[in-house]
Amino acid sequence: MHQPVTRPPSDQKFPPAINIIALAGFSAALSTRALDPVLPHVADDFAISITTAASIAAGFALIYALVQPAIGAAADLFGKARLMTACLALLGVACILGALATSFSGLFASRILAGIAAGGVFPVALGLTADLVAPAKRQVAIGRTMAGSMTGNLLGSSASGIIGDFIGWRGVLVILGALGLIAAVAVAAGFRGAALTAPPKTDFKTLRQGYRTIFSNPNTRFCYSAVFVEGCCVFGLFPFIAAFLFDLGEKSLSIAGIVIAGFAVGGLLYTLTVSRVLPWLGVKGMMIAGGGIVALQLGALAFGPGWKLQFASMLAMGWGFYMIHGCLQVFASELSIGARATAMSLHSFFFFMGQTVGPLAYGFGLHHGGKVPTLLASAAIMVMLGLVCARLLKPRAPSDAR
Structure with a gap:
């Protein structure tokens, strides 16, 4: 059977909010691998081994996975855009706290907090995209949403190495924190008054x-x-x-x-x-x-x-x-x-x-x-x-x- 003919990509119109969702994914994805290139400096500053310093990445990834069921349920109960805004703000604050850390345990705790916050952005972003776009166009729209996250993954580690050479690993975290807070404001403003389905009643029956x-x-x-x-x-x-x-x-x-x-x-x-x-x-x-x-x-x-x-x-x-x-x-x-x-x-x-x-x-x-x-x-x-x-x-x- 012949596949149905679809309109060319230039004719496929998506809500402007898709670009805001992509920005949110970009900001969260920047934090995922951003500390990897500067871990030797982290190890030197806190007089620990590189193996110990690398535990930051493992802790971030594990907590990211573990919070997913709770994050998804909270998004459905309280509203996706509202939760994503809160998570971006928390991510920004966690990164800034990490930049101010005076011990490795303090930095590790801040990265755990950042992992929880980042875990509340990407899957919720996909859910928002699905809410805004009909199934026939959804895979292309999700592709646009993923482009933001993939660009963040691509730039996060490469750009942080360059930034770290100039202003150190603390400077990397300050910049990440600022970007997270900017994205939180953009999402809050972009979804104000958006035509989204009202969240269901907040109870465990739902x-x-x-x-x-x-x-x-x-x-x-x-x-x-x-x-x-x-x-x-x-x-x-x-x-x-x-x-x-x-x-x-x-x-x-x-x-x-x-x-x-x-x-x-x-x-x-x-x-x-x-x-x-x-x-x-x-x-x-x-x-x-x-x-x-x-x-x-x-x-x-x-x-x-x-x-x-x-x-x-x-x-x-x-x-x-x-x-x-x-x-x-x-x-x-x-x-x-x-x-x-x-x-x-x-x-x-x-x-x-x-x-x-x-x-x-x-x-x-x-x-x-x-x-x-x-x-x-x-x-x-x-x-x-x-x-x-x-x-x-x-x-x-x-x-x-x-």
Whole structure:
């Protein structure tokens, strides 16, 4: 069957609030990896080991995942725009507190607080996007929302290294804090009077009904399992990229950063091409093609090409990853109408838990099986994931659809 013809991307009109949501995602994503390049300075200032300093990143990611179910429920109960504004303000304050920290424990506590705040931005942003845009245009709109977050991820680590050279790691946190507060004001102003559905009554009966609606949908178990596997197979690889390059004799950490940044560049390429590729391939084709592209790049990385080819592979992997991940986000947004933020936050929870388990799984595989078998096994899983998702995930109206 022929795919329906859609209007060209220039004709697809989205509410201006989509740009504000993208700004919010950008501001939150900047904080995710921004301290990684300046951790040696943090270690020197507090006279601790680099391993101890690196625990900041692990603590941030873990708390980000753990708060997702609570954040989503709060967004559905109290209002998505209101909660996202509060989280951005909290993120700004947490970053500034971190800049003022006089001990490592104080800095660590501020980053835990920042992880809670950042965890309340991106999934809520996806829920807001789904509220504002009809399902037929939603995948393209979500692509625009993700562009803000992916740009933040891309610039966060690279820009913070440059800023840190001039004004130190405390200066990095001050700038992040200021950007978070500016984004909070922008969201509060941009959504004042916006035509959004009023939040439901704040009680636990509403919350229970939201979870019941989500988990009664047959797509739920497939959707959440799939993003967990994605997190394991794709993001679980990232901590080992530098080590793979070291094995090839490429000792520059800057080169490792460039290679990893290729994934974010591929994600941005997805946002620019999704409106053209989606009508051509359809949702099922996007999931199959995305899983296949990721698998091919994992296979290529297994055999250790030079860093320039690895950058190209990571770029293609980012493009393929978001082809399948974007489809899963759309399915997650349709698990419930009244509890949409809860559904998106659970989606994010399983995704980040996959990212927590992934490095452990890769470490076990690399130690016991070696690089080539481990990456080829991961590639095979991604191929199967695309095929299974295309077969089992089907458009289904949630039980609370009006």
